[in-house]
Amino acid sequence: MATVNNTVEQLVQRSNSLGADPRNTNYAGGNTSAKGTDIDPVTGEDVELLWVKGSGGDLGTLTPEGLAVLRLDRVRAMTQTYPGVDREDEMVAGFDYALHGRGGTAPSIDTAMHGLVNADHVDHLHPDSGIAIATSANGEELTRKIFGDKVLWVPWRRPGFQLGLDIAEIKEASPQAVGVILGGHGITAWGDTSAESETNSRWIIDTAAKYIEDHGSAEPFGATRTDYAALPxxxxxxxxxxxxxxxxxxxxxDHAMVGHFTDSDAVLEFLAGDKLSALAELGTSCPDHFLRTKVKPMVIDLPSETPVDEILAALPALHESYRADYRAYYDRHAASDSPAMRGADPAIILVPGIGMFSYGADKQTARVAGEFYVNAINVMRGAESLSTYSPISEAEKFRIEYWSLEEAKLRRKPAPRPMATRVAFVTGAASGIGKAIAARLAAEGACVVIADLDLEKAQTAAAELGTSDVAIGVAADVSNESDVQAALAEASLAFGGVDLVVNNAGLSLSKPLLETSEKDWDLQHDVMAKGSFLVSKNAARILIDQGMGGDIVYISSKNSVFAGPNNIAYSATKADQAHQVRLLAVELGEHGIRVNGINPDGVVRGSGIFAGGWGAQRAKTYGIDEKDLGKFYAQRTILGREVVPETVANAVFALCTSDFSHTTGLHVPVDAGVAAAFLR
Known part of the structure; x- marks a missing residue:
């Protein structure tokens, strides 16, 4: 028999292998298990254990820490106290009393399936091909035709203890079977070894896919409507x-969301079919799908060539119709003890000729919701190819969407970070102050768009913050309106829009009046005065279109009010930015958009501006060594402290929190106290 370490290692390897391929299962969908024997440290005797993927985990990235570990004798003993299907939810609490030691992570609702099925290794997956069979109107007949007696049919039953008993009974009665198709849901397979279980899982998936390919209709979504075809x-x-x-x-x-855009071939094909409205209305079937996509999408049922203004004009009525439909769905099925309605807005919006927009509380959730709807499209393709797509009933969907166990899982989620759901667009963010601002906002939960003149540096800085679910890098010369518009368009496609704009891009030329050329003056003003104007103007359009309020922050300078020596072009530009703050605060306030500024002292450490020659120029002006410039700035302040990029980033974060919800038109000095720069 394999050692405990080998058992767990093989389980994790199998899980990762299956979970790495989206054709096998969705992100965070499905679960795997293994049974084995270990020494009970209390009694010193052998104890049979069950290792099973825990609640909320993902097979593709599963580690041993993501497994729940239970005593198999106690899981099986629960059959003696099982009160029946009407009270099966009570059994979930029993898993806590079956944990071995600390038990690892929280057991999932599917633990009973893995514990009660008499096989050392069990896989429960949500493959597109398997669900296509499971959601076909004649799914049971297709299962017999495709698999013979090696894979059996289990009618739809909500995941839980009774489903585990059903599958266990089928396996005992059919020793030749290697797995089952779960009506409306997915597949379960098993094996005596980890390799055998994976082989059986893949055989079911591949056999179903091959059958659909060989016998499926050429037009599963109906005839292609040319007026709904994909645009260039x-x-x-x-x-x-x-x-x-x-x-x-x-x-x-109802709740702030982050967005994701998908225009894959699968999506565009679905949107162009004449069955679009009918299939979309039926909604998704697999519980993992509709828990993330809602029971059905919102469809902008207009031809591809419809002008944007006409689409926008249609949106309010379409949105209200969707909300009314969802409220009616809730009212039809809610009982006195049902959780309150969580929100009536769509999680998936389909626009023919353009693509799919998906939404979630963060970028990963939004992206995964889109991936799940693509899975649902693939399921509908397979089911309609062979038969008629027939998902589980609306009542059953409601039972799962508003399941008390699902509600408990939502309550266990940690509180969101202060910047959760917010999308920040930071200019000049590949280095210095901008990079520190981007890092702080990302650490507080924001999605961040790092805009910089140098695309490679912007992308490198974004990668340092995490995956593209956290940050992206875009190229932008802020003095060029086309560049600005393109960068903000990228932000909108990546995250759905923009909520927080930081005008940080800048450069500096330290020269006295008589040495300042017209070219110097224009360059300084193009990047900071004109650049800030262009970014604010184009970002404001997005903020207004969203109707969600927002923040615009200018990184100005103490030099906007302090007359430093040999600094005419830079300081005049900063004064321009400072007044833009006041002007825009007045103009944009009616839209709930706050506009504020930060006035730092010279930030030497980590500054691209200072490293690019400005530091040497300022040091020469003050008659000191460049290496002592930070100390020089610090010693002349009231607090005697040097201002660093993180100091400015802290101020930006604070200004954009709800604590400053009633503040606009403010300039915050971040200069450790420069009396000559006090605001009057």
Missing amino acids: EDERRSKAARLAPHLRGIASH
Whole structure:
């Protein structure tokens, strides 16, 4: 018999192998298990154990720490106290009393399936091909035709203790079977070894896929509607970027959401079929799907060539219709003890010719919701190819969506970070102050767009913050409006829109008046005065379109009010930025957009500006060595402290929290106290 370490290692390897392929299962979907024997440290005797993927884990990235570990004798003993299907939810609490030692992570609702099925290794997966069979109107007949007696049919039953008993009974009665198709749901397979279980899982998935390919209809979504066909890529993505803020506002009516855009071939094909409305109305079937996508999407049922303005004009009525439909769905099925309705806005919005917009409480959730709907599209393709797509009933969907166990799982989630759901667009963020601001906002939960003149540096800085679910890098010359518009369009496609804009991009030329050329003056003003204007103007359009309020922050300078020596072009530009803050605060306040500024003292450490020659120029002006410039600035302040990039980043974060919800038009000095720069 394999050692405990080998058993766990093989289970993790199998899980990762299966979970790495989206054709086998969705992100965080499905679960795997292994049974084995270990020494009970209390009695010194052998004890049979069950290792099973815990609640909320992901097979593709599973580690040993993500497993729940239970005593198998106690899991099986629960059959003696099982009160029946009407009270099966009570059994979940019993798993806590079956844990071995600290038990690892929390057991999932599918633990009973893994513990009660008499096989050393069990896989429960949500493959597109398997669910296509499971959601076909004649799924039971197809299962017999495709698999014979090696894979058996289990009628739909909500995941839980009774489903585990059902599958266990089928396996005992059919020793030739290697797995089952779970009606409306997915597949379960097993084996005496880890390799055998994986082989059986893959055989079921591949056999179903091959059968669909060989016997399926050429037009599963119906005839292609030419008026709903995909637009050329540039036009498609341009329209998507213009629509994104409006759609994000719709999805965020009840709760703020982050967005994701998908225009894959599978999505565009689905949107062009004449069955689009009928299939979309049926919604998804697998519980893992509709828990993330809601029971059905919102469809903007208009031809591809419809002008954006006409689409926008149609949105309010479509949104209200969707909300009314969802409220009616809730009212039809809610009982006196049902959880309160969580929100009536769509998680998936489909726009023919353009693509799919998906939403969630963070970027990963939004992206995964989109991935799950693509899985649902693939399921519908397979089911409609062979038969008729017939998902589980609306009543059953409600039982799962508003399941008390699902509600308990939601309550266990940690409180969101202060910047959760917010999308920050920071200019000049590949180094210095901008990079520190981007890092602080990302650490507080924001999605961050790092805009910089140097694309490679922007992308490198973004990668340092995490995956593209956290940050992306874009190129932007802020003095060029086309560049600014393109960068903000990328932000809208990546995250749905923008909530927080930081005008940080800058440079500095330290020269006295008579040595300052017209070119110097224009360069200084183009990047900071004009650049800030262009960024604010184009970002404000997005903020207004979203209807969610927002923040614009200018990184100005104490030099906007302090007359330092040999600094005419830089200081005049900073004064321009400072007054833009006041002007925009007045103009944008009616939209809930706050505009504030930060006035730092010279930030030497980590500064791209100072490293690029400004530091040497300022040191020469003050008659000191450049290496002593930070100390020089610090010693002349009231607090005697040097200002560093993180100091400025802290101020930006604080200004953009709810604690400053009633503050706009403010300039915050971050200069350790420079009396000559006190605001009057």
